[in-house]
Structures are given as structure tokens and as C-alpha cells.
Amino acid sequence: MGNPSATLSANEARHLLRRTGFGAPRTTVTQLTGRTRGAAVDGILSFKPTKFKPRGSGTDARLYSWVRYMISSKFQLQEKLVLFWHDHFANSDAKVANDRFMANQNATFRKFCKGNFKDFVKTMNTDVAMLEFLDTVRNFKDVPNENYARELQELFTLGVKDFNGNANYDQADIVQIARAFTGWNYDYRKAKPYFDDYYHDYTADFSERGPKVIYKNHGGFQPTGRNYAPTADDEGAQEINAVIDIIFDHKDTSGKSTVARFITQKLISYFAHPAPSAAFVDTVIAESNFDGAVVDPLKPAWNIGALLRAIFVNDEFYATAAAADPSTGFDASTPKSVKWPTDFVVSTMRLLRMRLQGRYAIVNGGDYRSVHDHLENMGQHLFEPPSVFGWDWETAWLSSSTLLARYGFARDLINARGTSTSRFRPQILVDLNLTDPADIVTAVTDVFGITDQLSDGEKAILADYLTNNGAVSSLDLHDYDTRNLKLHGLFALVMQTAAYQVH
Amino acid sequence: MALTRREFLTRTGLATAASFLGPSFFRHPFVTQAMAETIGDRYFVLIFLDGGNDGLNTVAPYDNASGMRDAYNTARSASSAGGINLAPASLLVPTPLTPAQALKDANTGAQLGLHPGLTGLKNLFELGKVAVIQGCGYPDYSLSHEVSRLTWQTGSALNLGTGWLGRHMALNYGSTDVSAVCIEDAVHTEFKQTATNVLAISRLQYFSFPYDDYDDADIAFKRQAFADLSTAAAGQAQPTLHYTGVSGGTTLTASESYRQLDGLYTGARQTWDSGYEDLDNKFAQPHTNYVARDLREVAKIIYGVSQGQPMGNPAQARFFEISTGGYDTHSNQGGASPTGQHWEILQGVGDAIEWFYQDLANMGVANKVCVMVYSEFSRRIAQNDSGTDHGSQGPVFVIGGSVQGGCYGNHPNIMDPNLYLQDAEGNTQYSQAAGDAFRSTDFRDVYGTILKHWINMPVTGPSGINAILPADGGDPTMWWTLPNFDLGFV
Numbered sequence: 001m002g003n004p005s006a007t008l009s010a011n012e013a014r015h016l017l018r019r020t021g022f023g024a025p026r027t028t029v030t031q032l033t034g035r036t037r038g039a040a041v042d043g044i045l046s047f048k049p050t051k052f053k054p055r056g057s058g059t060d061a062r063l064y065s066w067v068r069y070m071i072s073s074k075f076q077l078q079e080k081l082v083l084f085w086h087d088h089f090a091n092s093d094a095k096v097a098n099d100r101f102m103a104n105q106n107a108t109f110r111k112f113c114k115g116n117f118k119d120f121v122k123t124m125n126t127d128v129a130m131l132e133f134l135d136t137v138r139n140f141k142d143v144p145n146e147n148y149a150r151e152l153q154e155l156f157t158l159g160v161k162d163f164n165g166n167a168n169y170d171q172a173d174i175v176q177i178a179r180a181f182t183g184w185n186y187d188y189r190k191a192k193p194y195f196d197d198y199y200h201d202y203t204a205d206f207s208e209r210g211p212k213v214i215y216k217n218h219g220g221f222q223p224t225g226r227n228y229a230p231t232a233d234d235e236g237a238q239e240i241n242a243v244i245d246i247i248f249d250h251k252d253t254s255g256k257s258t259v260a261r262f263i264t265q266k267l268i269s270y271f272a273h274p275a276p277s278a279a280f281v282d283t284v285i286a287e288s289n290f291d292g293a294v295v296d297p298l299k300p301a302w303n304i305g306a307l308l309r310a311i312f313v314n315d316e317f318y319a320t321a322a323a324a325d326p327s328t329g330f331d332a333s334t335p336k337s338v339k340w341p342t343d344f345v346v347s348t349m350r351l352l353r354m355r356l357q358g359r360y361a362i363v364n365g366g367d368y369r370s371v372h373d374h375l376e377n378m379g380q381h382l383f384e385p386p387s388v389f390g391w392d393w394e395t396a397w398l399s400s401s402t403l404l405a406r407y408g409f410a411r412d413l414i415n416a417r418g419t420s421t422s423r424f425r426p427q428i429l430v431d432l433n434l435t436d437p438a439d440i441v442t443a444v445t446d447v448f449g450i451t452d453q454l455s456d457g458e459k460a461i462l463a464d465y466l467t468n469n470g471a472v473s474s475l476d477l478h479d480y481d482t483r484n485l486k487l488h489g490l491f492a493l494v495m496q497t498a499a500y501q502v503h
Numbered sequence: 504m505a506l507t508r509r510e511f512l513t514r515t516g517l518a519t520a521a522s523f524l525g526p527s528f529f530r531h532p533f534v535t536q537a538m539a540e541t542i543g544d545r546y547f548v549l550i551f552l553d554g555g556n557d558g559l560n561t562v563a564p565y566d567n568a569s570g571m572r573d574a575y576n577t578a579r580s581a582s583s584a585g586g587i588n589l590a591p592a593s594l595l596v597p598t599p600l601t602p603a604q605a606l607k608d609a610n611t612g613a614q615l616g617l618h619p620g621l622t623g624l625k626n627l628f629e630l631g632k633v634a635v636i637q638g639c640g641y642p643d644y645s646l647s648h649e650v651s652r653l654t655w656q657t658g659s660a661l662n663l664g665t666g667w668l669g670r671h672m673a674l675n676y677g678s679t680d681v682s683a684v685c686i687e688d689a690v691h692t693e694f695k696q697t698a699t700n701v702l703a704i705s706r707l708q709y710f711s712f713p714y715d716d717y718d719d720a721d722i723a724f725k726r727q728a729f730a731d732l733s734t735a736a737a738g739q740a741q742p743t744l745h746y747t748g749v750s751g752g753t754t755l756t757a758s759e760s761y762r763q764l765d766g767l768y769t770g771a772r773q774t775w776d777s778g779y780e781d782l783d784n785k786f787a788q789p790h791t792n793y794v795a796r797d798l799r800e801v802a803k804i805i806y807g808v809s810q811g812q813p814m815g816n817p818a819q820a821r822f823f824e825i826s827t828g829g830y831d832t833h834s835n836q837g838g839a840s841p842t843g844q845h846w847e848i849l850q851g852v853g854d855a856i857e858w859f860y861q862d863l864a865n866m867g868v869a870n871k872v873c874v875m876v877y878s879e880f881s882r883r884i885a886q887n888d889s890g891t892d893h894g895s896q897g898p899v900f901v902i903g904g905s906v907q908g909g910c911y912g913n914h915p916n917i918m919d920p921n922l923y924l925q926d927a928e929g930n931t932q933y934s935q936a937a938g939d940a941f942r943s944t945d946f947r948d949v950y951g952t953i954l955k956h957w958i959n960m961p962v963t964g965p966s967g968i969n970a971i972l973p974a975d976g977g978d979p980t981m982w983w984t985l986p987n988f989d990l991g992f993v
Contacts (some may be wrong), residue, residue, distance in 0.1 A: 009589050138834045143887040147833050150893075154647055171646065171928050282825075338743060366713065379688045387828075389649055392689065395746050399703030400754040401688045401710070403747075408713035415715050458735045465728035480916035492715060493728050498736030498747035 002287045004038030004205040007026050008159060013040065014449050015321035016312065018503060019271050021076025023347030024449045041312040045114065045305055053107040059099040059383050060372055066106065066382065067371050070346045071355070077308075082106065083115035083342055084270050084449050086382070089124050089156060089388035091133040093383045099128040102383050103131035104191055112276035114305035117263060118248050123158060125240045126193035128186045134388065141182045141201040147228075149177035153247070159262045162252035163278050173214045178229060180212065182238035195237035202235055212239070212290035219258070220251035229317040248302070256282065257291035264290065271308070272316030272317045273335035273503075274394055320503060323452035336502045338397045341378035344406060345371060348495060351448055352413060352429065357422035364422050368407065374412075398501060410495035414488040426487050428476075435474040437463040444490050453499040466490060522960055528777070530696055541675045542821045542958045546805055546868075549693060549824040550794075550876040554831030555648065557587075557845060558881035558897025559917065559981045561618050562606075562635060565591050569611035574918040578885045585889030586838055593619045593839035600631040603779035608637070610940050611914060619839055620850035623857030631908035632860065633900060634990055638915045638943045640896030641980045643935050644880060646832070648893075652879040656692035658972050667971060668822055669696035671958065674966040678749070681757055683822035684804060686797045691824045697746065700753045702820070706796075707765035707803055712758045717769035760816045764807035773808070782854050786847050793880055795855035797825040799896065802862050809868050827852060828878075830878060836890040852876070856902060873957050873992070875949070876900040883929055884917050895930040899949050905957075905992040912944040936980040947972050948988035956992050 008016065013032035017024035021044075034041045052069055054062035070079040086109060093102045103129050111119035131137050134148040152265055154160050158168040183200030186193045203212060212235075216225035220420055226249075228242040229235045237309055250258040261278075264285055268276040285291050288310040292301025299306065320335050330336065339347075351355070357364045361371040375381060379402045416424045426432075430443040441462045445451040466475060468485050477483045494500060523893045560579070564571035572591070580586035594616025599605040606615045606628065607832075615635075617625050627633045641660065645651045654660045658667030665673070668683070676699035683694045683701040694701040703785040704710045712729075713724045733755065736748025769776050779799035786792075811817045815872045837843015856874060863869040881897025896915050915931035933943045954960045954968045961967040962985070975982035 038781060132974065135833045137887050140888055143885075144734075145887055146892050154649070158652055159646075160647060174646075175928070231519050235754075316536055329735070329739035330744055332740040332742065334741050336741055336743040338747075366715070376686070387648070395743060397691055398747055398750055399685070399689045400750065400757060401703040401705055403751055403754050404710065404713065404758065411713040415717075417737055455735065455739075456731055461731040461735060465724055468724055469727075472960065481718075485721055488717065489721060489725055493725065496751075497727060497732050498739075498744045498751060501747050502743055 001283060001309055001315055002313050003315055004041070004305070005036050006313075006315075008032055008035055008037060008040055008116070010105065010377065011323060011452060012037075012318050012321045013286040015318060016040060016044070017076075018347070018449065019317075020312065021072060021080060021350045022343055025351065026446065026449070029449070037313040038309075041309050043145070044077050044312070045309055046307075047078055049078060049110050050075060052110060053106065054103045057099070060091045060360075061368075062099050062103050062106075063372050063375075063382050064356070064359075064370070067342075067346065067361065067375075068356060070342070071349050078110060078113055080343075081304075082109045083340070084267070085109040085113060086387060087390035087489070088266070089127075089130065090385040090388050091127075091129045092385050092387075094342075096129045096132045097350075098129070098132070099383070100115065101132065101191060105129040108365065112304075112478075114308060115303075116300070117259075117302040117304050118244060119302075120304075121247075122241050122244050123151075124156070125152075125244065126184060126186075128191050128193060128430075131184060131186055131193060133253075136181050136184050137186065139178060139182050139184070140199045141205070144175070144178035144182055144201060146174050146178045146190055149174045152177065155388060155390075157247050157259050157262065158250060159258070162254070162258060163256075164253045166253045167218060168250065168252065168258055169215065169218050171220070172216070176209075176212055176214045177243055179206075179209065180243045183237075184240075191383060197236060200236065202232075203229065204232070210403070212468060214246060215250065218248075218250075219246075220255070221246075257285070257293075260285045260291035264311075266312055267304075267307065268317075269337075269393070270313060273320050273337045280314065280316045280427060324455050324499075326456045329455040329458075338394050338502050339500075340391075340393075341375050341380035341397065341402070341406075344378065344383065344501070345374060345409065348409070352424060352491075353421075354413065354416070354424060355421045357420075362422075363409065363412045363416060365417065366412030369412065374405065374409050377400050378409070379405075402444075406501065407492075407496045410492045413495070414492045417484065417488075424488070426483065430477075430487070434477065437466040437473075437475065440466060440477070440487070440490065444487075446492050447491075448494055448500060450494070450497070450499050454497065458497065458499070462490060462493060465493060481493060520653075532955075541960075544564040544809075544871060545821070545957060546564065546808075546872045547700055547820075547822050547953065547957060548798075548801055548872060549668075549691075550690070550856070550874060551824065551826040552830045552852070552878035553652075553826050553828040554878070555651075555679040555880045556830045556878035556895055557832060557891050558878075558894075559837065559884060560587060560589055560836075560845060561621070561849065562615050562637065562898045562914075563589050563594055563612040563618070563796065564608075564914070565594050565596055565616040565759065568608075568613040570918050571608070571611055571613040571914070578684055578917060581838075585835075587836050587843075587845075587886050587890070589616075589619065589839045595619055595621060597628040600629070600908065604631055604907075606910050608910065608914040610762070610942060614915065615910065615914065617844070618843070618849050620846040620848075621853040622850065623853035623855070624902075625853075626857055627860055627902060628908060632904060632906055633902050633908050634906050635910045636899045636901065636944055636949055636990075637910065637912040638896045638931075638941075639877070639899045639912070639946045639949055640880070640933055640943055641645070641945055641947075641983065642975075643936070644895040644901065644930065646880065646893040646895075646928065646930075648879060653692065655877065655946060656878055657695075658947060660975065661973070663973075664695075666691070667693045669701075670971045671954065672696060672701070672822070673698035674970070681753065681820055683824070684761075684801075684820045685825065686800045686825045691826065693824060694822065697742075700749070702753070702757050702761065704800065705759060707762055707800055710758050710762045710765075711763040712755055718767075722791070726755070756816075757818075760813050760818050760833060761804065761807075763813040764803050764818060767810075767812055768803035768806045769985070772866075775802070777860075778858055778862075779855070781833070782858055783950045785854075786851055792827045792829060792848060792851050794827045794851050795858060797827070798855050798859040801825065802839040802859060805868060805872065805961040806861065806866055809866065809871075832882070832890045833892060834888065834890040836886075860902065860904075864904065867885060871904070873901065873903035873906065873953065874904075875953065876902070877946070877949075881915075884931065886927055896933060896943055899946065900943075901949070901953070901990060903992075907991045911988075912988070914943050915943070916918070935982070944988065945983040947983045949990075951985075952988050952990040956990060
């Protein structure tokens with residue numbers, strides 16, 4: 001349950017920072033340790049969304065710009081949310097084919113990232129990249145195109161089935177909602193949507209399609225359903241907002257808000273762990289009044305920020321913060337979540353205090369690849385999600401191919417030898433006066449904040465690496481070769497551990 | 504095994520035999536072992552057309568037997584602006600090896616033609632190596648990409664969580680075996696399970712473990728530490744860490760064996776090697792899809808596996824998967840013009856499969872390889888503005904040296920212009936009713952014949968097909984019960 005006055009341990013502070021941002025730098029962990037969950041979370045959530053928009057010409061340049069911003073931004077939660085919304089409203093430049101529209105959409109994600117979810121969805125209805133991606137611009141009155149109407153329900157708001165496994169809508173609802181979205185297009189130069197009523201489906205012109213009634217069989221509106229344009233005056237550009245209002249009133253077969261449960265479950269899966277219990281979902285919805293179950297001017301409905309606060313002060317959120325058992329590691333019941341490639345890359349760059357080099361955002365070591373290629377090889381090509389479903393999460397991130405990409409990224413980082421900010425500089429991360437192998441291992445795992453995530457056995461393997469299986473008993477890290485070989489090698493190995501791939 | 508179309512859908516006698524012997528018979532370890540027959544020295548390759556391939560334009564009516572062509576012309580516009588109608592003259596009508604193997608719909612008698620882009624597939628059809636299985640689907644067809652894809656790939660609408668071939672592998676392969684390779688960055692759902700290993704390799708050439716080469720003498724220590732760390736993680740009870748550890752360890756060892764297959768193939772088979780690239784290079788972005796390059800990776804592995812390479816640590820994979828996209832043609836699908844999207848992607852697939860087949864034939868293993876091409880659904884009968892919305896049943900292609908080529912199943916009924924025989928969405932009706940002239944093919948029947956006749960699995964028993972493909976339950980005139988389709992591999 002929600003427990004805002006509980007005090008954060010170092011372990012929990014690290015967890016909170018790691019999940020609400022990219023990596024948990026030691027100084028920030030120290031600052032939050034001992035504060036209450038509520039106070040810490042309020043601080044993290046207090047940002048005012050910035051107007052940042054990925055810059056440059058071409059999608060690659062925009063990608064570099066955004067990744068750099070994730071690495072440097074003070075507002076880590078904001079970028080973590082923008083990444084979530086990019087996956088949720090998963091539009092790909094492979095179809096949109098316009099990096100300016102993609103960048104505008106990215107800025108819209110930022111504007112609404114913790115705002116009002118209903119307003120957010122209404123805005124996305126006519127987002128120019130979305131109009132293009134899901135064919136709304138090709139949705140004409142004569143033969144309505146169902147693409148957006150389907151994904152709006154399946155992916156953006158309701159989900160195919162509710163928590164009880166019952167359908168939330170049927171094909172008739174898709175067909176009727178597609179009518180509402182007919183006639184929308186955009187001005188290419190201004191990158192702004194407009195409504196063209198010539199192409200709009202008016203009830204009088206298509207009497208065979210019947211009234212614009214949806215959810216006759218689902219959503220708690222049975223048997224009459226709800227009409228999103230009951231009179232001629234209600235028809236036209238406003239229909240798409242009326243549809244959203246009805247969708248947000250949709251109730252599942254438990255009588256709960258379908259939209260609230262759907263998006264809350266997804267946010268918890270992203271920020272905490274997969275497959276959260278219905279009780280966890282319902283608790284944070286009730287505590288934040290996300291579904292507007294009670295009318296309270298101080299607790300307006302659909303406030304994403306309030307919902308996030310309820311998640312971040314909940315006991316279940318901290319279930320993944322536990323330390324490993326020294327001898328057996330983690331038991332089967334501890335929830336773990338695989339780090340997204342973007343999280344893996346951005347948090348590592350931040351923790352190693354490294355910058356991407358030059359115009360092409362290069363990691364200057366090993367294969368000398370741009371961050372674009374690293375992310376793509378790990379399975380997350382930003383601005384080009386694989387489909388409208390976004391990316392597959394959790395262990396789907398980890399195949400032999402993407403694991404090698406992660407291992408290769410680690411290798412390339414430690415291979416970037418030199419003194420500039422784009423190079424790997426262990427001397428600013430660990431004390432070179434350390435000589436004891438076990439102390440050196442701890443210093444390095446501390447950099448990544450995973451010392452308590454490793455079993456004693458795993459730590460011993462790392463120490464054995466340093467000592468060549470006990471051939472030496474201490475190391476002189478001031479020695480150029482020792483440092484470049486063994487300390488660099490240890491950093492790579494720690495980044496390649498299973499523990500570092502997960503939260 | 505000789506096969507006529509009339510024999511399509513005969514039940515096997517094995518189910519009866521199993522019940523006679525009783526369940527305890529199958530629990531005996533010796534029997535379990537003996538019945539757990541596997542793919543042996545054969546290979547199976549899945550090609551997934553991602554997005555919902557328009558089946559009606561892939562295998563289209565050529566003549567007007569039973570009014571099939573008229574119905575097609577009503578549904579598909581011949582307009583120059585956005586029309587996707589394929590005129591009869593544009594269709595590829597293969598000359599069959601024997602009259603029985605013609606690309607003709609048995610039910611209506613309609614001559615069918617392949618999409619004009621599918622020249623490669625037509626050539627193989629004429630060799631008798633392509634089975635076109637019409638009207639494949641399942642009841643209550645979901646028009647959601649995700650739901651339908653999961654239904655096909657898990658082999659059930661019941662959300663089983665594992666892939667249909669994954670369940671077969673889990674029963675027949677050990678925890679350190681590598682049974683399958685996906686030629687992409689992720690493991691595909693068909694192969695999903697946790698009991699044995701599936702590699703994801705997009706290119707063998709780059710499938711190597713990245714060591715820092717500051718001092719080569721240290722690489723042995725790095726390797727040992729990484730291997731030990733993987734073992735330690737694999738030993739944890741926490742499933743995600745366990746998975747990551749197992750995957751890391753397998754990746755390390757596989758990177759040391761599979762990568763060698765690349766040089767082995769490119770060294771020995773240069774003409775075949777470059778031929779794949781030439782095929783891909785025919786197309787401009789974004790429609791190239793690199794299907795030929797993907798199939799080349801499969802050819803490299805099959806070449807190595809069939810020769811027991813690499814020596815001392817031979818690769819073992821028998822199952823392969825590639826995916827190729829661009830099929831969600833809601834708009835700008837294109838008709839009978841070689842610049843259309845559907846044309847280009849189909850041509851890419853057809854040509855690549857033909858080259859792949861010839862490559863295998865040249866290696867002497869064409870009779871050991873079976874390829875299945877499918878999509879999560881077909882598309883709406885009537886076109887929209889310049890494309891097609893999501894539809895229901897569509898054709899599946901099974902290709903290989905041992906395949907009995909020909910046309911199986913019934914073409915979906917597109918013939919009523921008033922659509923009353925079609926469902927509320929305007930998609931063809933699905934039916935398993937025995938007397939229905941337009942009876943559909945359940946996709947599990949296709950899987951069933953592959954599992955039974957290609958992978959040699961028994962129908963019943965703990966590792967039998969019934970354990971891999973659970974029956975839907977419900978009305979047998981709609982829902983699937985048992986694999987009862989025999990493709991009859993030679």
C-alpha cells in the first residue's frame with residue numbers, strides 16, 4: 001500500500017532513482033537516503049516539463065540529440081516518461097518518413113508526460129506523425145480506414161481484454177469509431193492538423209451505417225451503447241473528442257475504469273516490475289483518484305503525475321529493491337525487470353561520466369560505433385519502433401544477438417582510452433590507491449550501484465579475474481598496464497553481468 | 504505417400520490405437536523415449552510475412568469458374584489511382600508437373616494464378632515443390648495483429664505463453680542444446696520456451712564475443728570470468744537472472760562455433776553466396792527487406808550442420824525462422840505494377856526462396872529442408888481507398904524438395920457480391936463443417952501435418968502432437984480438434 005512517510009534506505013533510494021531516471025549516481029543516492037518516500041518522490045516529480053525538441057536534420061541527428069539530452073538532462077523522470085510514451089504511442093519514422101514530425105511528437109510527449117492523460121490522448125488523435133502513421137489521412141468517408149480506430153482502443157486506451165479476460169470492444173465499435181476520424185488531414189508546411197468536412201462521414205449521407213453508436217455490447221453502456229454524435233450539431237471535427245470522452249467512461253467487467261487499469265498496469269510494468277497484481281493497480285488508482293471515482297477539485301482525474309506518485313510511494317514498488325542473498329543470489333519470488341537498451345546505454349554513460357563524441361555521437365573505442373548503431377543492435381532503434389505495438393519488453397530484450405550488442409557496448413566504452421570527456425577515465429570513478437582485489441571489485445560495483453545485487457560467488461569470480469585466479473595478491477592501479485588491462489577489464493565484466501542487465 | 508485432394512482431411516488411425524493401449528503405456532520411460540521422435544537429419548524453416556499478407560492478391564482467381572473472377576473484380580478496383588486489381592493476364596499461372604498438381608481450386612474448379620511478383624515461387628511450383636494451402640485460419644478470427652500473431656505463433660487462441668515449436672523443442676532437447684536459430688535480433692514467439700536454447704543471430708559474420716584486445720594473453724581470463732559469471736547467474740532461482748545467465752553462457756559458446764560456419768560457407772560457395780545479395784539489391788529501400796540475405800544465413804548454418812561443422816563443436820540447429828515486413832497494406836498496396844509495395848515485397852520473398860532452394864539442391868539437402876510461409880491474417884475482400892484492411896483466412900505455402908506440390912484446401916468464398924455470405928466485417932466466413940464446399944483449413948492442421956509427417960512426432964502421448972497443439976474444445980464444426988490433414992511428404 002501507499003506509504004509516503006516511510007523512510008528510504010540507501011538501497012531504496014538507489015532503486016527509486018534508478019527506476020525514475022537513468023542510473024543512480026552515488027551522490028544523489030546519499031542525498032535521498034533517510035528522507036521520506038513522499039518527500040523524495042515529490043522532489044523527483046516537481047519538474048515543469050521542458051520545451052526540448054530533438055534537434056538536427058534527419059532522424060539520426062534527432063536521435064543523437066535526444067540521447068544526449070537523456071544523458072545530460074536534470075529532469076531524468078521526464079525523459080524516462082518520454083521514452084515510455086514513445087513506446088506507447090509507437091509511431092515509426094520508417095512510415096512517417098519525416099523527422100520534423102517525429103521531433104514534434106517527441107516534444108508533445110514531453111509536454112504531456114505527467115499531465116492529463118485524457119487531454120494527452122485527444123492531442124495524439126491529431127498529432128501529425130500519428131495521422132500519417134495510422135492512416136487517418138487516408139481515412140475517407142466512402143470507405144473508412146480502420147487502422148487508427150483499432151489501435152486507439154487496443155493499444156492506447158483500453159486493451160483487447162480486461163483483467164477478467166473479457167473483450168473490451170468488438171469490430172462494430174472499430175467500424176463506428178473509424179467514422180469519427182474521417183476527414184482529418186494536415187498542412188505539410190505548418191505541420192498542423194486540419195479538418196476537411198468534405199471527406200467526413202455524416203450520418204445523413206450514410207444512413208445504412210446507422211447512428212454513431214458505440215459499445216452496445218461492452219463498457220457498461222449496454223444495451224443501448226453511447227452515441228458520440230446524437231444530433232447533427234454534434235457532428236464534425238468534435239467527434240474525435242466525444243469518442244475519447246466515451247472511451248474514458250468505459251467500465252470493465254469488474255465495473256472499474258478500463259482506461260485507468262490499462263494504463264496504470266503498463267506504467268507499473270515499466271517503472272516497477274512486470275505483471276503487477278490487480279490489487280496494486282487498483283490501490284494506486286484509488287489513492288491518486290486517477291479514474292475520477294470521487295469528485296475532488298484537489299484530485300482531478302487522469303493526472304499522470306499523481307498516479308506516478310502513488311506508484312512510487314507504494315510498498316510493492318520497493319519489492320524489487322531487495323539485496324541479493326550473499327550465498328544464493330535472488331530467490332524466485334523477487335520481481336526483476338530487464339533494463340531497456342536505452343536505459344542500459346544512457347545510465348552507463350551517466351555513471352561512467354562519459355559523453356558521446358562528435359557530430360555522430362560516437363563511442364570512441366572498440367568498433368567505434370555511433371550510439372544509434374549501439375541502440376539498434378541492442379534492439380531499440382529510437383524513432384523506429386518495430387511496429388505499432390512498440391517494443392517487446394523484459395526477456396525479449398535479451399537474445400544472443402542483443403546480449404552481444406550489450407557486451408560489445410561495454411567493451412567499446414572501456415576501450416575508449418584517453419583523457420577527454422568522451423573517453424573512459426576510471427581514475428575519476430575509483431580510488432587508484434586501492435590494492436586489495438576485493439576492495440577494487442567493490443569500488444567498481446559501487447560505481448554501477450549493484451554491489452548488493454551480486455552474490456559472494458559472483459564477487460569472488462570478479463576478484464579471481466583481477467588476480468589471474470590467485471596468481472597475484474594485490475594490484476597497483478597506478479601502473480599504466482595494470483590499470484588499462486585489469487581495471488578496464490573488470491569494468492567491462494561488471495557491465496556484462498546478468499545483474500547489470502536487470503533492475 | 505500418394506495423395507489426392509480427396510484425401511485432404513482424412514483422419515489418422517493413430518488416435519484409436521493410442522486409446523487402445525491406454526495412458527500408462529505412454530508413461531513408461533522407454534516408450535516416452537522411443538516416441539520422442541524428432542526431426543532427425545531434416546530442417547524446418549519458417550518465414551513470417553509480418554503485417555497481414557493480402558492472400559486474395561497472392562493467390563487470385565484467374566478464370567471465372569463459379570463466378571470467382573467476377574467477385575474478385577467487384578471487390579478489387581482496376582482504377583489507375585489506387586486500384587489493386589490484378590488482371591488475369593498479369594497473373595502467373597504455373598504449368599503443373601501433373602494435372603493433379605495444378606494450381607486449381609478443387610471446389611469451384613477455378614484456375615488460380617500467383618501474384619505477378621511471385622516468379623520465384625511459380626518456378627518452384629512448376630517443379631512440384633510448392634504446396635499452396637488455401638483458406639488457412641481459425642474460428643472467431645481476431646483482426647488484431649498482435650492477437651492473431653500470437654494465436655498463430657503459440658498455436659492456440661488460449662494464450663499458452665510458449666511457441667508451438669518451442670513446446671516441441673522443450674520436450675525433445677536438453678538445457679544446453681541449441682535447437683533453433685532466429686535470423687533476427689530477437690527470439691520469435693514460435694520458438695519461445697525456457698527448457699532449451701534458441702539463438703538470435705542476425706548475421707553470423709558479426710556473431711562474435713567482444714573482447715578488449717589490450718593484451719591478448721588476458722582474453723582467456725576474461726572468457727573464464729564471463730563463463731563463470733553466466734553459470735553463477737544461471738544458478739539463481741530468480742527467473743529473469745537465470746534466463747540472462749543461461750542466455751549469456753550459450754551465447755558465449757555459440758559465438759565460438761556458429762561464427763565459423765560463415766567462413767566455411769562463403770569460402771566454399773562463392774557464387775551462391777553473392778547470388779543472395781544480388782537478389783536483395785534489385786530493390787530500393789524501403790522494400791528490399793533483405794529476405795535473401797536472411798535466408799543466406801540459414802543456408803550457411805544448414806551447410807555447416809549437414810557437414811558436422813565446426814569440427815569438435817558442431818552446430819546442431821534444425822529449426823530456423825525469418826520475418827519480413829511491409830504487409831500491413833492499408834494504403835498504397837499497389838496492383839499489377841512492378842513498383843507497387845506488395846509486388847516488390849512478394850517478389851523479394853519468392854525470388855529469395857527459389858535461390859535458397861537451388862542452393863540447398865546444389866548442396867544435396869533440398870529434400871531435407873521444408874519451408875513454411877505464413878502471415879497472421881489475410882486482408883479484407885473489398886479494398887479501401889488504395890489498400891486493404893485486416894481480414895481473415897489466407898494461403899500458407901509449404902515448400903521443399905520432399906513436398907508434394909499442388910493446391911490444397913478450398914479457396915475462401917468471395918463470391919457473393921451482397922456480402923451476405925461474408926461476416927459483419929466483410930471477411931470470408933470460417934467453417935469446419937464437414938459438408939461445407941468452402942470448408943476452411945485450420946492452421947493447426949498445417950502445423951499438424953508438419954509435426955507428424957516432417958518432424959515425425961506421434962499424435963498422442965506425453966510428447967505427441969496432442970500435447971503440443973491442444974484442442975480448442977467446443978463445436979467441432981467450428982473449432983479445431985485433431986490434426987487431420989496430410990500433406991504427404993515424399
